[in-house]
Amino acid sequence: MGGPYSVALFVFHVLCVLLTLSEAGSQNTMACAPWCPANSSCASGTTCRCTPGFNSSSGEIFTDPLESCDDINECGPPMTVSCGKLADCQNTEGGYHCMCSPGYELISGATMFQNESENTCQDVDECQQKPKVCKGRSICINTQGNYICQCPPGLELNLKDPRLCIDVNECTSGRNPCHTSSHCFNLVGTYKCHCRPGWKPIPGAPSGPNNTVCQDMDECSSGQHQCHNSTICLNTVGSYTCHCRRGWVPKPGFQDKQMGTISCEEISFPTWTAPPEIKSQSLSGFFERVQKMSIDFKSALTQETIQYLIMSVDDLLKTPGDLEALDLSSRHHTATYLFSGLEQILRTLAKAMSGGSFIYHSPGDTELSLMVQEQGSGNITVGQSHARMLLDWAVAAGAEKSGPTVVGLLSSPNMQKLLANASLDLDLEKQTELEEIYESPVRGAQLRLLSAVNLVFLSNTNTDKLNSKVTFAFSHPWEMPGTRQELICAFWKSDSNRRGYWATSGCQTLGSRNGSTTCQCNHLSSFAILMAHYDVEDWKLALITKVGLALSLVCLLLCILTFLLVRPIQGSRTTVHLHLCICLFVGSTVFLTGIENEGGQIGLRCRLVAGLLHYCFLAAFCWMSLEGVELYFLVVRVFQGQGLRKRWLCLIGYGVPLFIVAVSAAIKSQGYGRPQYCWLDHANGFLWSFLGPVTFITLCNAVIFVITLWKLTQKFSEINPDIKKLKKARVLTITAIAQLFVLGCTWVFGLFLFDQRSWVLCYIFSILNCLQGLFLFVLYCLLNKKVREEYRRWACMVTRNKYSEFATSTSGSGSSQSQTRALRPSESGM
Numbered sequence: 145m146g147g148p149y150s151v152a153l154f155v156f157h158v159l160c161v162l163l164t165l166s167e168a169g170s171q172n173t174m175a176c177a178p179w180c181p182a183n184s185s186c187a188s189g190t191t192c193r194c195t196p197g198f199n200s201s202s203g204e205i206f207t208d209p210l211e212s213c214d215d216i217n218e219c220g221p222p223m224t225v226s227c228g229k230l231a232d233c234q235n236t237e238g239g240y241h242c243m244c245s246p247g248y249e250l251i252s253g254a255t256m257f258q259n260e261s262e263n264t265c266q267d268v269d270e271c272q273q274k275p276k277v278c279k280g281r282s283i284c285i286n287t288q289g290n291y292i293c294q295c296p297p298g299l300e301l302n303l304k305d306p307r308l309c310i311d312v313n314e315c316t317s318g319r320n321p322c323h324t325s326s327h328c329f330n331l332v333g334t335y336k337c338h339c340r341p342g343w344k345p346i347p348g349a350p351s352g353p354n355n356t357v358c359q360d361m362d363e364c365s366s367g368q369h370q371c372h373n374s375t376i377c378l379n380t381v382g383s384y385t386c387h388c389r390r391g392w393v394p395k396p397g398f399q400d401k402q403m404g405t406i407s408c409e410e411i412s413f414p415t416w417t418a419p420p421e422i423k424s425q426s427l428s429g430f431f432e433r434v435q436k437m438s439i440d441f442k443s444a445l446t447q448e449t450i451q452y453l454i455m456s457v458d459d460l461l462k463t464p465g466d467l468e469a470l471d472l473s474s475r476h477h478t479a480t481y482l483f484s485g486l487e488q489i490l491r492t493l494a495k496a497m498s499g500g501s502f503i504y505h506s507p508g509d510t511e512l513s514l515m516v517q518e519q520g521s522g523n524i525t526v527g528q529s530h531a532r533m534l535l536d537w538a539v540a541a542g543a544e545k546s547g548p549t550v551v552g553l554l555s556s557p558n559m560q561k562l563l564a565n566a567s568l569d570l571d572l573e574k575q576t577e578l579e580e581i582y583e584s585p586v587r588g589a590q591l592r593l594l595s596a597v598n599l600v601f602l603s604n605t606n607t608d609k610l611n612s613k614v615t616f617a618f619s620h621p622w623e624m625p626g627t628r629q630e631l632i633c634a635f636w637k638s639d640s641n642r643r644g645y646w647a648t649s650g651c652q653t654l655g656s657r658n659g660s661t662t663c664q665c666n667h668l669s670s671f672a673i674l675m676a677h678y679d680v681e682d683w684k685l686a687l688i689t690k691v692g693l694a695l696s697l698v699c700l701l702l703c704i705l706t707f708l709l710v711r712p713i714q715g716s717r718t719t720v721h722l723h724l725c726i727c728l729f730v731g732s733t734v735f736l737t738g739i740e741n742e743g744g745q746i747g748l749r750c751r752l753v754a755g756l757l758h759y760c761f762l763a764a765f766c767w768m769s770l771e772g773v774e775l776y777f778l779v780v781r782v783f784q785g786q787g788l789r790k791r792w793l794c795l796i797g798y799g800v801p802l803f804i805v806a807v808s809a810a811i812k813s814q815g816y817g818r819p820q821y822c823w824l825d826h827a828n829g830f831l832w833s834f835l836g837p838v839t840f841i842t843l844c845n846a847v848i849f850v851i852t853l854w855k856l857t858q859k860f861s862e863i864n865p866d867i868k869k870l871k872k873a874r875v876l877t878i879t880a881i882a883q884l885f886v887l888g889c890t891w892v893f894g895l896f897l898f899d900q901r902s903w904v905l906c907y908i909f910s911i912l913n914c915l916q917g918l919f920l921f922v923l924y925c926l927l928n929k930k931v932r933e934e935y936r937r938w939a940c941m942v943t944r945n946k947y948s949e950f951a952t953s954t955s956g957s958g959s960s961q962s963q964t965r966a967l968r969p970s971e972s973g974m
Contacts, residue, residue: 179209183238197238230265247289281333282309298333325358342382374408390548391443391496411496413438413449416485422478426465430456443496450493450512451504454554457486458508461558468814472565472746473643479562480644483636483670486554487601490514494550503528511596514552527617530555530596531671534615542604550603557596565746565819566591568634568676571649578678587679590820591646595620595661595673597636607668615664618673622659628678631656633663636670646674679820685910692914693736699917700729703925712930717774719790721924723797724767728917731760739821746817753822755805762801762837769841770797772848801837808833 180192184200187193193205198213200206218225218240219233227233227242234243244250244265254264270277270291271284278284278293282301285292295301295309302308314321314335315328322328322337329336339345339358349357363369363384364377371377371386378385388394388408398406415438418431433456441449460467467478494502494516502514511528517537524540526533533553541549568589570578578586595618600607616633625631633653634646651665661673707713707722738753770793808830809816815830817823824831925931 181212183213183215195238228264245289277307279305279308282307296333321354323355323357326356340382342384372407375406391446393495411443411492413441414489414492416489419477419481422470422474422481424466424470424478426460426463426467427478430460446493446496447502447504450490450502451506453486453489454504454506454510454512455508457482457556458506458510458558461556461561462508464561468561475562475564476566476644477642479559480636480638480642482562483599483644484638486599490552490554491550491601491603491605494552495548508558510554510556510558512552512554514550516548516550518548524551526551526553528553528555530557530619531598532617533600536612539610539612539614540602540604542602542606548603550601552601554599554601555596556599559597560593563593563597563636567645567819568674569637569645569647569649571647574648588820589676589678592675592677593672594623594631594675597670597672599670600668602668610666610668613664613666614668615662616671617660617662618671619660620673622656623675625675626677630676630678631661632674632676633661633665634672634674635665635667636672646672685907688907688910689913690736692910693732695914696732696917697729697736699921700725700732703917703921704729706925706931706934710931710934712934713928716790716793717771719793720767720771720774720797721920723794724764724771725917725920727760727764727767728920731757731764732917734760739823741818741820741822746814746819750817750822751813754816754818754824755809757822758808758816758824758834759801759805762804762834763798765838765841766800767797769845772845775852776848804833804837 180186183195183198184192185195187205191205191207192211194200194213197216197218199216200211200213202208202211215235215237217235219235225233225240225242230245230248231242232245234241247268247270248265249268251264251266267286267288269286271286276284277291281299282293282295285294293301293307293309298312298314299309300312302310311330311332313319313330315330320328321335325340325343326337327340329338335354337354337356339356342361342363343358344361346357346359360379360381361368362379364371364379369377369384369386371384374392375386375388378387386406388406391411392408393411395407395409398408416431416434418428434453437449437452437456467475470478490512494514497514497516500516502512502516504512505528506512511530513526513528515524515526521537523534524537526535531553535551537549540551568591570586570589575586598616598618600614618633623631631653632648633651634648635651636644637647638644650667651663651671654662654664656662663671665671703725704722707718707725734753734756738749739757741750812828812830815825815828815833818825824834
């Protein structure tokens with residue numbers, strides 16, 4: 145078939161080749177557009193194809209010039225590639241590769257396959273690596289793909305570095321594996337149990353370093369102690385202490401109740417001498433007896449010594465002798481000195497007693513309750529008929545570690561004389577409470593001791609501030625408190641000068657019932673129950689008193705000038721009136737300026753004021769009685785002569801009261817002056833040195849006036865009575881009776897001013913005291929016609945007005961001459 149057929153076939157192939165070349169040339173003529181992005185190539189004239197490992201949002205081939213080819217994450221969905229069980233897929237740019245997981249490595253000689261059925265990785269043994277991954281005493285344990293660090297027993301992993309082990313303290317609280325009778329000692333990784341000091345292993349009990357059981361070792365019976373032969377060994381749990389024998393105390397530098405060697409000596413009577421600043425024979429005699437007790441003291445006779453000491457104190461207090469003559473400050477200093485000395489001596493002697501308790505009631509009614517105990521807990525009650533005390537044993541012992549614990553209560557009812565007129569220091573809270581009640585300032589209180597004075601002494605010497613309060617119940621005569629009165633629980637407090645006073649701070653009165661008062665205090669001292677009468681300053685009463693006395697002084701001064709300068713009224717009765725006003729003027733002046741005793745101490749100034757008041761007011765009543773005598777001579781002996789001469793009047797008017805005051809001062813000079821006021825003391829009836837003469841004079845004047853009135857009645861009933869003389873006598877009598885009534889009533893109420901129990905009496909006295917000088921001025925000056933005439937003449941002379949000589953001669957001189965003829969000189973007072 146080579147002819148035309150072959151030629152045609154050849155031509156066909158040529159045409160096909162030419163057609164192919166033509167298409168290729170045409171395609172090459174249309175090159176890929178320049179907008180195909182990175183990681184892509186041209187697929188045709190208008191399309192682009194992403195490089196393998198990249199893809200676009202439209203697929204592998206895209207025509208949008210804004211498309212981009214991004215990396216395909218073959219290790220993540222949806223095209224997750226599995227590298228095997230022990231390998232991890234790692235994505236790369238345009239591809240991926242497989243790596244062994246952490247803790248694994250490629251098997252030697254193997255290649256990484258991308259087929260999960262193949263396992264080309266194996267576990268890495270980190271514990272064989274260097275440096276070691278676990279530190280110190282920790283143990284490395286390999287695990288599949290990892291490792292852990294473990295600690296041996298007794299150690300634990302460090303929280304800050306889990307590859308390091310630290311020691312476990314098995315002996316800390318809550319972990320102690322040892323028996324309670326042994327001590328735990330921690331070691332690194334373990335512990336050991338040892339018997340405590342003073343303990344030993346129990347024979348036959350389980351023993352070993354970690355399970356030792358121990359028992360107390362009796363050092364005293366085994367002789368394994370170091371106590372001196374002057375002491376007693378006392379075994380304690382795990383230890384022992386050395387005690388001084390009863391009646392012995394540690395020597396200086398040693399302490400009782402401690403381990404080791406201590407040395408003791410027998411208790412001696414404490415040194416107690418008389419205070420050098422107090423000069424008293426009675427006190428010196430008492431301390432001579434104390435010195436004899438000190439020399440003869442033996443610890444075996446401690447109770448007898450205590451009894452003799454209490455009886456000696458009773459003798460001193462019951463018959464104080466010249467102690468009563470001491471001033472107030474010295475007496476209170478003596479009381480403070482006795483309290484402190486008795487407390488120290490009784491505390492020391494109690495430690496030498498052999499018994500556990502001791503109660504003694506002396507013939508002088510002083511009572512002592514004493515308890516001595518080595519160890520105590522809870523509350524204890526000590527007391528007798530005068531007082532009872534409840535306190536905690538811990539308060540009694542305090543920080544004292546030497547010797548037994550002592551609790552004592554000494555009650556003495558014989559302290560009143562030494563503690564008389566002591567002042568009271570009210571704490572701020574009590575002061576505020578009283579001022580709210582009485583709505584006025586409280587300046588102090590008048591005190592009366594009701595109960596025995598109770599001295600408390602303990603082993604604990606630091607009793608100024610106790611941890612728990614002490615409760616007391618004091619027995620005393622029952623009295624219902626009156627106005628401004630109150631039962632208070634007070635204690636004796638020493639000041640910086642070693643004197644003393646009553647105080648209430650730290651003590652609270654809980655209540656009173658059936659002759660017993662209960663108190664609570666947070667400190668200890670010497671206690672007593674007092675009846676306090678508070679001195680409340682009433683500014684209204686003080687104002688009335690001062691204004692009234694000032695008015696009386698002015699009126700009395702006018703009376704004195706009138707009696708001295710007005711000649712028409714001169715006479716014996718005017719002399720009586722003059723001296724009466726002088727006495728009242730001086731007495732009122734002293735009263736106004738010096739009646740109050742500032743500071744509460746009764747000194748020389750206060751005694752002098754009281755003495756002057758006593759004398760002036762007695763003299764006033766004496767001159768008032770002389771007026772009664774003059775009136776008697778005027779009326780009863782009207783036709784028989786004149787009255788007393790002037791020198792006799794002065795001798796009686798000033799001599800009698802001087803004699804009374806001198807005798808009173810000689811018998812009891814301490815009666816002049818009181819803590820609050822400079823007046824006569826109420827104690828022992830000394831006030832009757834004033835009340836007695838006043839009462840006698842008032843009664844005598846009353847008798848004289850009754851006789852005078854009776855004689856006047858007889859005179860008026862006569863056949864030919866001298867009416868003119870009788871009328872004047874009647875006027876004089878009525879005037880004298882009115883004077884006696886006013887002055888007498890004033891001082892009847894005035895007697896109660898110094899004992900302010902009744903506000904009504906205080907106000908009545910103040911008002912009457914205002915009227916006293918005013919009444920005398922009105923009675924003897926303003927109601928006297930001659931005095932009024934003289935006042936008018938003086939007034940005209942002052943105003944320089946001419947006074948009518950004719951009127952004076954006719955009304956004044958004529959009248960005076962007629963009266964002079966009609967009356968005796970003794971009658972010219974009216």
